[in-house]
Amino acid sequence: GAGVSQSPSNKVTEKGKDVELRCDPISGHTALYWYRQSLGQGLEFLIYFQGNSAPDKSGLPSDRFSAERTGGSVSTLTIQRTQQEDSAVYLCASSWQISRIHEQYFGPGTRLTVT
Amino acid sequence: KQEVTQIPAALSVPEGENLVLNCSFTDSAIYNLQWFRQDPGKGLTSLLLIQSSQREQTSGRLNASLDKSSGRSTLYIAASQPGDSATYLCAVDSGGGADGLTFGKGTHLIIQP
Numbered sequence: 001g002a003g004v005s006q007s008p009s010n011k012v013t014e015k016g017k018d019v020e021l022r023c024d025p026i027s028g029h030t031a032l033y034w035y036r037q038s039l040g041q042g043l044e045f046l047i048y049f050q051g052n053s054a055p056d057k058s059g060l061p062s063d064r065f066s067a068e069r070t071g072g073s074v075s076t077l078t079i080q081r082t083q084q085e086d087s088a089v090y091l092c093a094s095s096w097q098i099s100r101i102h103e104q105y106f107g108p109g110t111r112l113t114v115t
Numbered sequence: 116k117q118e119v120t121q122i123p124a125a126l127s128v129p130e131g132e133n134l135v136l137n138c139s140f141t142d143s144a145i146y147n148l149q150w151f152r153q154d155p156g157k158g159l160t161s162l163l164l165i166q167s168s169q170r171e172q173t174s175g176r177l178n179a180s181l182d183k184s185s186g187r188s189t190l191y192i193a194a195s196q197p198g199d200s201a202t203y204l205c206a207v208d209s210g211g212g213a214d215g216l217t218f219g220k221g222t223h224l225i226i227q228p
Contacts, residue, residue, distance in 0.1 A: 004158075033215055043204070045215025059215070091158060103149060104216060106159040 002026070004107035006092050012113045013082055021077045021110045025094030032075050033095075033104060034067060038088040049075060050097070061086075082114045117142045117209045121219035129227050130197055136190040136222045138205030143186050146208045149216065150179050150190050152201040159204065163190075195226045 005024040013019050025032050034046040046059045049069040060067070064082075069075040079086055089111050093104040118141045128134055138148070147166045151159040163172045163179040165188070171180040178191040192199060202223045206216035 035215065042220040043206075043216075043218040045217070048213065048215055050213075055213070093159075103161045103164045105161060106151070108158040 004092055004094050004105055006090075006107040006110050008110060009108065010111045010113075012115060015084060015114055016081055018078065018080045019082055019112065021079075021090050021112070023075045023077070023092030023094075023107060025073065025075070025092070026105055027073075028096070029094035029105075030072060030097045031095045031102070031104075032069060033093040034075070034077050035091045035093065036061075036088045037091060037109070041088075043091070046077075079112075082112075084114050087112055087114045117145075117207060117217045119205055119207055119217050119219035121203075121205055121222050123222060124220070125223040125225075127225040127227060128195060130195060132195050133191065133193050134195055134224075136192070136203050136205075136224070138188040138190070138219055140186045140188075140207050140217075142209060143183050144209060145183060146211045148179075148181055148188050148208070149206045150177075150188075151204045151206065153204060153221070154201050162203075197226045197228045200224055200226045 007022045032049040035043050037043045047054050047067050051072050052069045064080045067077045089109040091106055091109045093106045095102040095104045120139050122137045145167055149164045150162045153159050165172045165181040176193040181188045202221040204218055204221045206218045208216055
């Protein structure tokens with residue numbers, strides 16, 4: 001079946017603009033995760049959803065970042081007033097549910113460049 | 116705070132060799148450990164997941180072992196092929212899925228034809 005999809009694949013934006021990144025998880029997966037991969041920083045966890053609920057938003061880098069999920073499916077990560085340090089690849093993953101035994105499956109990522 | 120380290124950072128070997136990639140983590144209270152590969156410009160592909168109660172998992176030419184008490188995992192690749200060239204990432208789940216995965220910085224592997 002179809003894997004995790006993300007759009008856009010690439011986004012170039014000017015500093016100060018808002019951007020919205022989209023993630024479509026694997027059908028039936030209730031858990032959804034957002035990560036950021038920065039050059040030299042590795043992969044860092046941002047936020048997860050169980051259904052439409054995000055119990056812990058403390059991993060988001062600043063209050064300019066927000067995320068939502070609707071209908072237990074599609075999720076959007078919004079970055080307001082983008083800064084150059086926001087430039088990174090944003091990866092989304094999904095799994096069957098939040099549990100210790102289920103693998104996370106990753107999408108191809110959105111490469112964000114803030115100029 | 117969990118920290119994951121991967122050694123070596125880069126490795127280049129001739130085709131056909133068997134090789135071992137190493138991963139260590141600071142907090143042994145993990146639920147599982149996953150190995151991924153990442154090709155340039157691509158997302159992550161899950162290779163193996165080892166639950167905390169398991170010692171190893173095998174898939175084809177790949178074998179991953181886990182020693183939770185010592186905070187170590189190894190990924191063994193048998194009979195390496197040029198198509199195995201990629202970055203290999205180790206990640207641990209310390210929160211039962213609820214805290215996301217903590218990743219190492221990866222081993223960049225090149226298999227020379």
